[in-house]
Amino acid sequence: MSEQISTGISGLDTILRGGITAGHAVLVQGTPGAGKTTLGLQFIYQGALQHNQAGLVITFEEFPQQIYHDALKLGFDLKALEAQNKLRVISTSPAVLHKQIQEGAGIIQRLVADMKVERILVDSITHFQRITTDPVALRDLLNSFLNSLRQGGFTTMLTQEVSHEETEDVTFEQYIVDCVIRLSFALVNRTERIRTIEILKCRGQGFLAGKHSVEISEGGMRVFPRPEPVSRLTASEEEGELKFVPGIVRAPTGIVGLDRMLEGGLIDGFSTLVTGDSGAGKSILALQFIDAGIKQGEKGLYVALRENYEKVLKTARSMGIDLEALIAEGKLTFLSRSPVKMNADALYWELYEMLQSLEVKRAVIDSLTDLQPSIDDPNRFRDYVYALVDLFSARQITSIFTSQDAGGSGDQELVESELSMVFDAIIALRLRRIQDHIRKTIVVLKLRGSSHDTGIRQFKITNEGIVVQTQFEGPTAFIRQLQKV
């Protein structure tokens, strides 16, 4: 079996399940600005720097001086590697390159042998049309060129321009290479562009199909593989798996009345959706849950996507929770990200990396409503939430995800919704208008593997947080109570 080599691009090796096969020819397609040259340069630069594999960059259009300059802005000092004879940027014409490679004893051959070149970037093969525009002749020419490179044992990246972002047209170049990578910088929401990468083909190896998000910044290109949920058990297996287990460990929420409704608290390692109306107290419930954990020695993680740090700090302070102190003592990790231009996949991988070193026992994502706009497809959003839930449950972290539900959706619809299937427990907080009074109610709609209170209860938000009161008996009883007063 051929050896797989690292591309040097963070995340891309994950998509390629280990990297690209040594000796393969990889076609990198994309529109202008999609990041083709950046990807290619990073492959060459990191190959030379990290794996001591000398690299050759052949450019047909962009001046080497511009390449040095642009690469340096990304943190790649190509000149330094040139001085060490580990890298060379050559400007030439397709005809010269082709002739040199074919002849076998040309200047490039000598250079490649002297430097012991293992990686080559050709930017871009679109320029081979300068030799011929006849499709048959062009295919033969490129085939011959690629075969020469394959026989030389080089791992080669070839960039190619495409005219449309979402084109499904199959080019002949896609057939003659071993691997096809498509980069896109497509318009979304009519005003913003987002970068994505997709593997269309990779001979002899598996890969994660579909589009994955990409960011280019100082340090180069970074790919964020689309988070994938772990495979689920079949329905019949699930029934057997999730039977009530007596003596199961509970994670108290810190709200006495709610813990009573939950018969002791949430279940350790389970994920809960706290959904409901805006202003009903979802974030407060989440903060109390984190605080209760910390009080019993469990470290917490709070991810704020709606409110900024200052606002969450004030909310917590109003209930007597000093978040600043908890953070300073290392008991709480606080992550605040703006929902504007949110890259949900990047957030997932940030959390993933964070959880490799953090010993967290409780986590809050506040809120899913702010994550949703960055993932336009509902099925993809559900899978994303599944992956996030898995991220926590695999580490036995008890988690709460808040979400503002669409106005008018009933409890039954909520329980049966696609998203709710992801969670082990669902708690709904509602604002109910009765004549000219607003009442806050709480109900446990679902608690997998456990019995729970099914009543609708009224609650208040005090300076100690949520206080669950008596059973809510509906409008008639409520009006009767008002008349008595």
Place this chain on the structure above:
Amino acid sequence: MIGVEDGSASNPVNDVQQQWPPGEKSPELSGLAEVLKNPAATKVLRFFHENEFTMDTVQGLALWTGCAPHHVANVVEALVRLKILERVGEGEDAVYLLFGSSRGERSAGKAALRALVCGHLPRKATL
């Protein structure tokens, strides 16, 4: 004598000769001043100076520099005679590269080129 941008004047022949290793036969430099008068010379010299691993035909160099191919042809042939560039192959397929590149001994050609570009060419290229 050729004037440079800051008003000083120096001799390009001397500057190029000084870069040649002692004991090695230096090129015939009497035609250098004439070459530098060619409008394409500045662009070709500067292009090779900034992109030192270039290897291309007259047609390719014309594309890189934006000069007419016949001007480029005259300049590169003159630079080959001056041992600043070297030519591999003949006719239309002839490839030009920095002197000594094919033998991996580019230092003399590179230093001579640097002396010319830094000492005798305007700092900014003109159309």
